[in-house]
Amino acid sequence: MPLSVSLSAWLLTGVAVAVVIVIDLVAGRGRRPSPLQAGVWVGVYLILAVAFGIGWGLVAGADSAVQFFAGYLTEYSLSVDNLFVFGVVMAAFAVPATQEARVLLVGIAAALVLRGLFILAGAAAIDRFSATFYLFGAFLIFAAVQLVRHRGVQPDIARNPVLRLVARILPTTPDYHGTAWMIRVAGRRLLTPMAMVIVAIALCDVMFALDSIPAILGLTQEPYLVFTANAFALMGLRQLYFLLGGLLDRLVYLSHGLALVLAFIGVKLIAQAAHDTFPQIPQIPVWLSLTVILTVLAATTIASLAASRHTRTQDANNSASGTTPPAQPVPPGGKTH
Structure with missing residues (x-):
């Protein structure tokens, strides 16, 4: 696949992304943002993404802009779903709120680097082997089925073989020591839980990339658009985590919607390969892909919030009438599900 974006544009984009991440780090200083601060930052990132898409359309054409927006919406939706797992990881390691x-x-930041590597590998595979479309398409359909089958099932972080291997090989301490990843005790270097959390997050990032990169490559094969869509989807994700808060639990049909999107893109990839x-x-045009993605995500969000509202209303009515079932006892060291 010929490179349609100059090296200077790539370098400028990389520098811009790095600057934004540094500004985010310095401005937040690692603190938990208030709802207002989180909302402002999320809004800023959304405006930047829309502005980039419009600017790109003026330079490269409307069809290319549609590819960016379709990829951005897909990656952003998958990233929102990933926030669930981030929450599980931090709860499993009892990460202090601070x-x-x-x-x-x-x-x-680690996710952005890892996805960049996956983008290069995926684009190179598609350029060399047209059959890669069949492979990616089948994988996305499989991922869609697995997403529905395992919806609501929390990953068992403690049993992850990589984490268990790291803990077995490298000595660790059970206590957090601020932001330190490693401390020295009696002349020995010990990993802190913070280091283990970062390893767990990085492992999750790899798993996320296995779904997200084939998905966006099904919408555009331009590496530059794939990278920028991922970058914009990941930037502001930290603030979105704190902004949504308990709202994540109300998106009960998000997995169904994402599964439908992944399956649709998988079919699109297979159809594109078969067309050759x-x-x-x-072939499925990009504008139709964008329409399907927007429709599915909107319907999923509306249905989720409606179902959640109905459940809360029903619980309130049961509580008012005294028919609320008794709470189950919490087992020692655990929580009810």
């Missing part, structure tokens, strides 16, 4: 913002920022061999098979 350190949550820093953990998220480091994790998101059998021209009579129609």
Whole structure:
């Protein structure tokens, strides 16, 4: 695939992304933002993404802009779903509230680097082997099925083989020591839980990239657009985590919506590969992809909030009538689900 974006544009974009991350780090200083601060930052990042998409459209054409927006919406939606897992990781490691913002920022920066590597590998594979479309398409359909099958199931972080191997090889301490990843005790270097959290977040980032990169490559094969869509989707994710708060639990149908989007893109990839061999098979245009993604995400969000509202109303009515079932006892050291 020929490089349609100059090296200077790549370098300028990389510098701009790095500057934004540094500004985010310095402005927040690792603190938990207030709802107002989080909302302002999320709004700023959304405006930047829209401005970039419009500017890109003026330079490269409307079709290219549609590709960016379709990729951005897909990556942003998958990133929101990933916030659930970030929450599980921090709860599993009992991350202090004062350190949550820093953990998220480091994790998101690591995700950007890892996704960049996956983008290069995926683009190179597609350029060399057209059959990669079939592979990516089948994988996305499989991922969609797994997403529905395992919806609501929290990952067991403690049983992750990589984390267990790290803990077995490298000595660790059970206590947090501020933001330090490693401390020295009696002449020995010990990893802190903060280091283990970062490893866990990085592992999650790898798993996220396995879904997100094939998904966006099904919408555009321009590496520059793939990278910028991922960068804009990840920037502001830390603030979005604190802004949404308990709202994440209300998006009960998000997994269904994302599964439908992944399956649709998987079919699009397979159809695109088949079109090269059998021209009579129609290709799915990008504008239709964007329409489907917008419709599915909007319907999923509305249905989720409506279902959550109905559940809360029903619980309130049961409580008022005295029919609320008795709470189950909490097992020692655990929580009810």
